[in-house]
Amino acid sequence: MRLAELRAWIRALGTWRWASHRLRGWRQGGRTAVMGVPTLWLLLFFLVPFIIVFKISVSDARLGMPPYEPLFTWAQAQVMQLKLNFANYAFLFEDALYRNAYLNSVVTAGISTLICLLIGYPMAYGIARSKPAWRNLLLLLVMLPFWTSFLLRVYAWIGLLRTDGVINKALMFLGLDEPLVMLQTNFAVYLGIVYSYLPFMILPLYTAIERLDLTLLEAAADLGCKPTKAFLRITVPLTKGGIIAGCMLVFIPAVGEFVIPALLGGPDSLMIGRVLWEEFFNNRDWPVASAVAIAMLLLLVIPIMIFQRAQGARAGAHR
Amino acid sequence: MAHARPEQKNEPWKDPGATPYVRIDKVTKKFGEFVAVDDVTLHIYRGEIFCLLGGSGCGKTTLLRMMAGFETPTAGTISLDGVDITAMPPYERPVNMMFQSYALFPHMTVEQNVAFGLRQDRVAKSEIRDRVAEMLKLVHMDAFAKRKPHQLSGGQRQRVALARSLVKRPKLLLLDEPLAALDKKLREHTQFELINIQETLGVTFVVVTHDQEEAMTLATRIGVMNHGEIVQTGTPTEIYEYPGSRFVADFIGSVNLFEGRLIEDEPDYVRVRSDELGGVFHVGHGVSAAPDATVWVALRPEKIQISRERPDGDGDNRVQGTVAEIAYRGDQSVYLVRLANGRQVRVTQPNIIRQGSLRISWDDAVWLGWDSASPVVVTR
Amino acid sequence: MNARKSVFVLTMLVLGFVFLYGPILSLIIYSFNESRLVTVWGGFSVKWYRELLQNQQLLGAAWLSLKIAALNATCATVLGTLAGLALARFGAFRGRALLMGMATAPLVMPEVITGLSLLLLFVAMEQAIGWPAGRGMTTITIAHITFSMAYVTVVVQSRLAALDESLEEAAMDLGARPAKVFFLITLPIIMPAILAGWLLAFTLSWDDLVIASFVSGPGASTLPIVIFSKVRLGVSPDINALATILVLIVAIGIVTAGIYMQRQQKRRDLDVQRAIAAND
Numbered sequence: 001m002r003l004a005e006l007r008a009w010i011r012a013l014g015t016w017r018w019a020s021h022r023l024r025g026w027r028q029g030g031r032t033a034v035m036g037v038p039t040l041w042l043l044l045f046f047l048v049p050f051i052i053v054f055k056i057s058v059s060d061a062r063l064g065m066p067p068y069e070p071l072f073t074w075a076q077a078q079v080m081q082l083k084l085n086f087a088n089y090a091f092l093f094e095d096a097l098y099r100n101a102y103l104n105s106v107v108t109a110g111i112s113t114l115i116c117l118l119i120g121y122p123m124a125y126g127i128a129r130s131k132p133a134w135r136n137l138l139l140l141l142v143m144l145p146f147w148t149s150f151l152l153r154v155y156a157w158i159g160l161l162r163t164d165g166v167i168n169k170a171l172m173f174l175g176l177d178e179p180l181v182m183l184q185t186n187f188a189v190y191l192g193i194v195y196s197y198l199p200f201m202i203l204p205l206y207t208a209i210e211r212l213d214l215t216l217l218e219a220a221a222d223l224g225c226k227p228t229k230a231f232l233r234i235t236v237p238l239t240k241g242g243i244i245a246g247c248m249l250v251f252i253p254a255v256g257e258f259v260i261p262a263l264l265g266g267p268d269s270l271m272i273g274r275v276l277w278e279e280f281f282n283n284r285d286w287p288v289a290s291a292v293a294i295a296m297l298l299l300l301v302i303p304i305m306i307f308q309r310a311q312g313a314r315a316g317a318h319r
Numbered sequence: 320m321a322h323a324r325p326e327q328k329n330e331p332w333k334d335p336g337a338t339p340y341v342r343i344d345k346v347t348k349k350f351g352e353f354v355a356v357d358d359v360t361l362h363i364y365r366g367e368i369f370c371l372l373g374g375s376g377c378g379k380t381t382l383l384r385m386m387a388g389f390e391t392p393t394a395g396t397i398s399l400d401g402v403d404i405t406a407m408p409p410y411e412r413p414v415n416m417m418f419q420s421y422a423l424f425p426h427m428t429v430e431q432n433v434a435f436g437l438r439q440d441r442v443a444k445s446e447i448r449d450r451v452a453e454m455l456k457l458v459h460m461d462a463f464a465k466r467k468p469h470q471l472s473g474g475q476r477q478r479v480a481l482a483r484s485l486v487k488r489p490k491l492l493l494l495d496e497p498l499a500a501l502d503k504k505l506r507e508h509t510q511f512e513l514i515n516i517q518e519t520l521g522v523t524f525v526v527v528t529h530d531q532e533e534a535m536t537l538a539t540r541i542g543v544m545n546h547g548e549i550v551q552t553g554t555p556t557e558i559y560e561y562p563g564s565r566f567v568a569d570f571i572g573s574v575n576l577f578e579g580r581l582i583e584d585e586p587d588y589v590r591v592r593s594d595e596l597g598g599v600f601h602v603g604h605g606v607s608a609a610p611d612a613t614v615w616v617a618l619r620p621e622k623i624q625i626s627r628e629r630p631d632g633d634g635d636n637r638v639q640g641t642v643a644e645i646a647y648r649g650d651q652s653v654y655l656v657r658l659a660n661g662r663q664v665r666v667t668q669p670n671i672i673r674q675g676s677l678r679i680s681w682d683d684a685v686w687l688g689w690d691s692a693s694p695v696v697v698t699r
Numbered sequence: 700m701n702a703r704k705s706v707f708v709l710t711m712l713v714l715g716f717v718f719l720y721g722p723i724l725s726l727i728i729y730s731f732n733e734s735r736l737v738t739v740w741g742g743f744s745v746k747w748y749r750e751l752l753q754n755q756q757l758l759g760a761a762w763l764s765l766k767i768a769a770l771n772a773t774c775a776t777v778l779g780t781l782a783g784l785a786l787a788r789f790g791a792f793r794g795r796a797l798l799m800g801m802a803t804a805p806l807v808m809p810e811v812i813t814g815l816s817l818l819l820l821f822v823a824m825e826q827a828i829g830w831p832a833g834r835g836m837t838t839i840t841i842a843h844i845t846f847s848m849a850y851v852t853v854v855v856q857s858r859l860a861a862l863d864e865s866l867e868e869a870a871m872d873l874g875a876r877p878a879k880v881f882f883l884i885t886l887p888i889i890m891p892a893i894l895a896g897w898l899l900a901f902t903l904s905w906d907d908l909v910i911a912s913f914v915s916g917p918g919a920s921t922l923p924i925v926i927f928s929k930v931r932l933g934v935s936p937d938i939n940a941l942a943t944i945l946v947l948i949v950a951i952g953i954v955t956a957g958i959y960m961q962r963q964q965k966r967r968d969l970d971v972q973r974a975i976a977a978n979d
Binding site: 290 | 707708709711712715716718719720721722723725726729778779781782784785789792794795797798801802803804805807809810811812815816817819820823841842844845848852877878902905906908909912913923926927930931933938939941942945946949950952953954957961
């Protein structure tokens, strides 16, 4: 009798334990799913592809499809021999085409970023210092082109820049004898990049300038600082975070840009994104394309880290 | 600083046989290396308004959040009404909290906000309606039931937050700086309203505040916290009149502290020689300290008499000085009196009559005197 | 204070907006040009719109792009919201740095690299497990989800960071379990941010040429791929018409949203003023 009671007790306790365990397990399970599902997705579709790119970049090109040695037999052989083939990278260094393309990408992106900053800063300043009622409208106008097709906006410049395009027509009407050759030049590439990425420069600059406490400038004026000097010694240092963020947001994608040089650039405006594209689609040399990609990534590691740090600092300042 | 509550007849904390309602037992909370709450043991009795008082970063909010279930103690246990709730998640605890920011759900009306907790418990619809209406009436917000939080003023939001946290009839209500966001006049009014509501419903309150005046007005008892520890627990009167340490004496109200040595230690009085004061104190209570120990004498400014004539009585508790500073505050005046050894003493006097010829002025030679029952000797 | 500077700033502002909108305006004007030659004005005509509506290749590509963009936006929003929630609310869990890095890296990753790496993955997967068989809508959608969920993550995470955490604690305190807190409190409040994330993901996918070119197969040409192959050969007037339609849709959408938000804001301000006035 007592034993049966005890047994029932133990069973009840067991069920309760099990139920509470299950409940807690489920609770934990929900959490795990929330962070696990995106992590798994990104592992599979973001991280693993990079490892594959790296592996292929150190493999030999083979004739036939796919144009590289089969990945898995090759992977096993690698494990056993640990013999990495850096021939593709050596090829990149030796060939002037690639060296020039990398250099040209960085120079083009750098010049375009600078122009973006020079146009973007006064614009962001103007928006941030306009009446509050205007501010949102102007910001909306800056953002609106971003929501329309990037490809079509670049395409619009073809019609404008051609030798028989609107701009040349206007210039000749004003007395120019010969039409200017603008399409398929580096100038057109700069123009395209500046045009496409200007909103990315203006937005972080705007946020930084808008946050700036105006009484600081008043205090500077009160202490005898002239407006130009106050701008250089107060406004610029305090909006440094926005400047860095904006520059990186323009520079990083501009280095790898493909569409703009392909549509507006000439044969000599080689940029690395375009080289990679052509290596891949025209030459079908996947290992070299992979090596180009890895080298491009190494090129961008430093600017990406600068960007992340600036973002971190901005987030910290915001708190 | 009058105590607003009618003196309670039963003071369960004085009865060793009484069962505590909330039992916080050796609770420690660490965030990495930082010890936010350090081995706190605290008993709170049913029907109390217990105030945790301390500066920012003293651990009072962490302690409150552990009672609510948002933080789990690193060590120790918390029990409520005999049930161990240490590991119980917040949504299962019979505890509700009123947040400093009020945390009203912006997408719900006042009514929906108050009903939210009851809906989670699947209370019948008609009952929800009745209880919400009753609670809104209690806090005088029944006319605003259909409004959204952003359509309310600060004081109205505060009352909605109170109604929302009380509607589930929690065993324990936690209030995190309940009045901090209100302006001064409204705060005073709300303090008394809060006490009335607490007395009507009989819920046990734990209030976190950094405002000593608020704590004094609301609390049945105050726990003063510093560096994660509770340094003293007691009624507002005890805390103010008998601070247990220099920290408490200095934190609550203002105080003059004089370092000295115990020269005579009897059960009902002590004598302290203090070079800072330039004399010997006679203090009308006993101290448990070693003879010749270093002690501090705490003397509240309002307990010192200031006069230009020598006060009568025996020789001990009086000193001479000159007036260095006077601050006229309308209801009272604050004097800083410099003693012969350079030490300054703060004295406040209520301005009972409009001052005329009696006025004490800068650089006047004055006498300070006090009753031997007024100072308190603290040993740490 | 300094009239000269404000004249300079104002000039830059005007020139900047002319620079931003001039090309778009030229597309719109020339879409109504009778002449095939871009540079010659042949009179007003809507014939390119008529031609556009008969271009089965463009219409088919637009339909495919629309399907991919909608599917991508929905999946990316779900995944990005989960990631944003984990990053903003779960404290320092194991793998947080990894998730953080992987979730934000696609923001700054050149598209050519993302496209190439995903193609190589799909080829390797097909060799290894036979899925995905060939490349087309599925592979494009997966690729787009991967890079556009990063944007959703950032939008959701920063919205959650700005959201008072005590709202969620209050709901839990009142008896709601974590999942219920999310659906009753967090989700309704951050809904505008999630919608913005959805639109962003939609636009990114709708607009993407480079990644889609890498991972698409024969017969799966999205609108940007078709447009690119057309404009590479030079200016074509029906593309102008297409651009005009797209710009108009976006402009109407954004302006409507802008006006709506402005109104909401005004009403809120008015409410707040009234509440303060009523209380005093």
